[in-house]
Amino acid sequence: MSVLVTGAAGFIGFHTSLRLLARGDKVVGVDNLNPYYDPALKQARLAQLQAHPGFSFHQADIGDRAAMAAIADAHPEITGYINLAAQAGVRHSLKAPHDYSHSNVEGHLVMLELARANANCRNFVYASSSSVYGANTKLPFAVEDRVDQPISLYAATKRAGELMSHCYSHLYRIPTSGLRFFTVYGPWGRPDMAAYLFAKAILEGKPITIFNNGDMRRDFTYIDDIVSGVVGTLDHPAADDGVTPPAKIYNIGNTRSEKLMDFVGLVEQCLGRKAEYQFAPMQAGDVKETYADISAIQRDCGFAPTTPISEGVPKFIAWFKQYHGV
Template identity: 50%
Template sequence: MVFLITGASGFIGFHLAKALLARGNTVIGIDNLNDYYSPLLKQARCDQLKQFQNFYFYQMDIADQPAMESILKQHHDIKIIFNLAAQAGVRYSLENPFAYIQTNITGHLTILELARHLPKLQRIFYASSSSVYGLNKHLPFSEQDRVDRPSSVYAASKQSAELLSFTYHHLYGLKQTGLRFFTVYGPWGRPDMAYYLFAKAIAENKPITLYEGENLSRDFTYISDVIDGLISLLECPDLDGYEIYNIGNSRQEQVENLITCLEKSMQKKAKINRITRPNTDIEATLSDITAIYKKTGWSPKTRLDEGIQYFTDWFQNFNN
């Protein structure tokens, strides 16, 4: 089967592409390799994928409609699209909000508009985020909760992408599945994420910046569990025409427990500098994964201490 994966050199895109290639599929990978975080890490991921003969890579921006159109004309036999390309990062959206509109909205619209002309396309899976739940105080977050009160431009851009997807399903019958990811972590992860920043600070004997608050917690989801969840949806025979699923661990972990796990796995004590939490950051997240479990039987298996050990083993090896 032929897959198109945008953001193929990104964290989730890389792991998904690797899993699909290992199964003998053909993957068309697209990524602009921007410098939001180290392009060297993105290139290192891409180099691993290029070891597969059935991987084709194109460096381009998904918002570049003419360039994207030329690629899709070459690969008109694409059956599944995973649109995982995104401008990520909640705090960075305060500095450069236009980057989020460009990639997360215009880029997503470009994919939708071009995809509806692909003759063999079966479905689009696209990356949303737990951030769409915004100022919602009710935990756990359910797909049925309101998502019209975003706390950041990043969250607003992801909710806008969901609305565009529904519109294209309504107008053109494009079958689509939205994926609301909850704090994905693990080897080859993003250096802007808290667990990576904390590990780097501990390794360099620098203080960790930790937001104040007794309820500061996240639903940390290990990368291999995420990929298993995506594969379970991909192989599900009775997906609806349009739907959205939470992809989370469904377990609330205090951020301080994350630090404890890092200290144990790295055998080093962290120095902590506490500051006030900015209003762009949600205090707590927790996923209700009842919907995807009922549909596919998927549930995550990796405990936080296990996942952090896997991550730090990779982190120390990669940085050495």
């Protein structure tokens, strides 16, 4: 199978591309390598992908219709789409809202149009986010829960992506699967996320900022489990009975809500150093707790996460030390 993976130089796109290549699929990677975080990390991921003969890469913006149409023309063999390119990050969406509408709304629409123009499209998989649940207090978060009260622009754009996808599944019978990822961590992870921020600050002897006085819980999900969910979903497109649109939405989480301070404790343990805590109030747009009900993806795609944080955090820290030469 030949798969167009957007955000291929990003954290999840890189690991997903590696898994597809390892099983013999061809990957056409797209990424604009933007400087939201250090592009050197994106280049380092890309260098590994480029060592595979089945990988080809285009530096392009998914919001650029002409550029994306040219890539589609150059690769008529594509039958699968995994749209992971996005402006990520809840907190940054308060500062740069237009980056979110460009990549997550306009860019997502450009990708749906590519799939619509491809008569051989077998499945269109895309990243949504657990943030669409807003301030939902019913736990665990289930795909049937209300998601029309976002509390960050990031969440609103991710929900927009889900709604547009549903519409394309209805109008053009394109199978679409939206994946609501829950706090992903692991080797090659994002420098703006907790695991990386904590490890970096602790090693530099700087205090770590703990929001809401540490009274937070997250469903931390290890990257290899996320990739199993993404690839499993790609392999199980929604069936079309001619009535219901072939549109699916799934949670992908570890289905364990962990105390933030337990996660911090594991990072400290792996680094062999105690952190200095700087407590701060809850951030605007942030939620206190996340916890995924994964029964839908378990049922449809056989998804089963296998990595507790006690195994995943040491793997992340081992990579972090090696990458930074610590």
